[in-house]
Amino acid sequence: MEKWFDSAVIYQVYPKSFRDTNNDGIGDIRGIIEKLDYIKELGANTIWLNPFYVSPQVDNGYDVSNYFAVDTSMGKMSNIEELIKQVHLKEMKIIIDFVMNHTSDQHPWFQDAIKNPHSIYRNYYLWSKGHMRERPNNWGSFFGGSVWEEDPNKSDEYYFHLFDKHMPDLNWKNPEVQRSMTDIAKFWVLKGVDGLRLDAFIHISKADFEQQNLEIGQGKYPISEDFYANRYEVRTYLQSFVSELKQVNPDLYILGEAASATTSLLVDYSVRDHNLCDHVISFRIFTDQIQKVDQMPNEFCPVKLDLTKFKQNMANIESKLDGISLPVLYWSNHDIARVLSRYGNSNDPNSAKSLAIGMYLQRGVPLIYYGEELGMKNAVLSDPSEFNDQKVIELRKQTSLDEETFLKKISMVHKMAARFPMQWTENKIAKSWLKGESLNINVASEEKEQNSILNLYRKMLKVKSRELFTNGTEIILETPEEVFGYKRFFKKEEGIVLSNLGNHTQRVNIQSSKKYSVILSCGKYVVNTGEIVLGPWASVVFEKVGEK
Structure with a gap:
């Protein structure tokens, strides 16, 4: 039986960068409320809201210190409640990011865990003793270095962090963690959200810590996904979590982020009567060809889309998911460079239009990243520190490139440059949480221009709404x-x-x-x-x- 989300057109809102109503340089919830009509007129019927919870902002809100409150930089609980109400009055839906793999190290659970080794919250996280003053194993963090960090209170244990060291991973083996995270999710479901986007859910199960990554040539701490991604226990934890939530709201939409999932895993995670995900986002639909640049490591080199493999991937996903679920159709999000900077031609407006038509009229659920409908590309950030990435800081010290050239090259490929604020008027953005070169791309200009990228998106999404598409x-x-x-x-x-x-x-x-x-x-x-x-x-x- 078809669910409402099978005909969803999702518009991703990055709150800090969408609309600033109090001129403090940070987008806020009121700004989203003000622009709901814009989103609806575009042709979207569902909003995905990136994190708005209380956070130290080490990782732009994905380091949550309080799941039950709104970060004051973006508003307050009454603003979120009003947003949910207004979304529903406009016959739209809203889904929110649910950060389930880790918390901030400022979360009360972790603070209690490091103050008292006998605290019940110690077992909310993952701890292990080192060996001969070495870390428990050689697994690498996605943010660089080891996944292990010394106990701040200098015990003989280390805590596990798959991402930043200020974001300790939760111990989903612990039934109390499962209960606590389910209770948090229920809180928001009862507030009226229509779905959850499960951030990094594929990482909530880890292998035994005694195992080492024996790959050669991958550095001291190699990325070790076999030990902490897509493990079988993920399904067990997820089934329990989702089944409880769907008892509260049977029509709740579960959108999973499975960055490294193969097509087979997409199918496994999407079987609906298994109480897992309804749809899954995978980064593996794209096959990049690295375009080597002097003095730049591969991760900071521009890429070209391997169109032959891309078409094969789309055909494979379409075939394997047929009768089970729908593909999530997207070009951009907050974790990758914008599509025009990656694969397009930013000097030709038809590039943005053709990419949209080709992707979104397929069978599947369109997911449009804010500003994509304007032809936004990555902004050029003003300083290496703006990337919030230690690898960028270190690379700057190593290269002989002048500052301007270095910033342009990094900005073209870095995810932070894809998070620049949306420009609503023809005036330049006066103040922004992210410092960079203001883009000459704005809503006001494109609404006036009949053949703008914005108006093409509106026409395209009207076509998408037909039963044929x-x-x-x-x-x-x-x-x-x-x-x-x-x-x-x-x-x-x-x-x-x-x-x-x-x-x-x-x-x-x-x-x-x-x-x-x-x-x-x-x-x-x-x-x-x-x-x-x-x-x-x-x-x-x-x-x-x-x-x-």
Whole structure:
């Protein structure tokens, strides 16, 4: 039976960067309330809200110190309650980030755990003794260095942190942790949120700490996902958690973040009668080709999308999830560089348009990152410290690049540069929590321009709302490498989507193309008998309606 979220169009709001109503440089909840009509007019019907909880902001809100309150920089509880109310009055839905793998080290649980080794909260976290003054094992943190940090109170134990050292991991083996986290989630479900985006849920189970990563050539502390990602116990913990929440609200939407999940794991996590996730976000739909740059390590080099593998990945995901769930369709989010900086041509507006048409008219749930609909690219940040990344600071010391060149190169690829504030008017942003070069991209200008990227997104999402593109089946077509094409089918309706995702003209053989009517396009194209000629970054969407 179809659920409301199977026809969701999700708009991701990064609160600190969306809309600032009190001119302190930080976006706030009131700003989101003010712009709900804008989001609805775009064609989105669901908002995903990044963390707004009380936090020291070591990792921009993903280090939570109080799950039951709103960070004062963004507002107060009454603002969130009003936001939920207004979203529902506009017949929309709201889902919130639920940070379940770790807390802040300033959370009362952790503070009690380090003050008193016999505290019940000690076992809320993961501790292990070292060996001969060495850490318990050589597993690497996603933020660099070891996953192990010394007990601040100098016991002989270390605590585990998969991310920043100020974000200790929770011990989900402990039934009290499971109960406490479920109670927190229930609190927000009872507040009226329609769903939870489960942050880093694939990491809530870890292997025994005695094991070492024996890979050679990966540094002193190699990333060791076999030991702390997608382990079998994740399903057990998740089933218990989700089943309790769905007793409170059977229609609650569970959107899982499984960054490293294979297609097979996407399927496993998405089987609905197993009380796991309804939909899952995986970063593995993208296959990047690193474009090597002098003095830059691979992680800070620009990338090019391997279109052949991308099309294979999309076909594989579509095929494997058919009859089970829906793919989550996205180009950007807060954890990666914006799509125009990664794969697009920021000098050609049709690049943003063609990427959108090609991705979002597939079978699946569109997930649009704030500002993407304007053609926002990564901003150039003003100082290495703005990236909040020790690896950037260290790299700056090592390179001989001048400051301006270094900042431009890092900004092009870094996730922090993808979090720059949204510009609503033609005036430059006067004050911002994130310092950088203001982008000459704003809502006011694009609303006036008939052929703007914003207005293309609005048209595209109207097309997406048709049953053909919401509920129809899909077959990915064989096309030239730079063209992404597929057919959609629903009852007697048939559609074809062709998107040129490159800078060169492409020819696509399509039988009986003259029988189709064009319902959406961008860029230059020519329809010949049996052939479509697509100019650089051009897209065309055809629809054929059979006789009733």
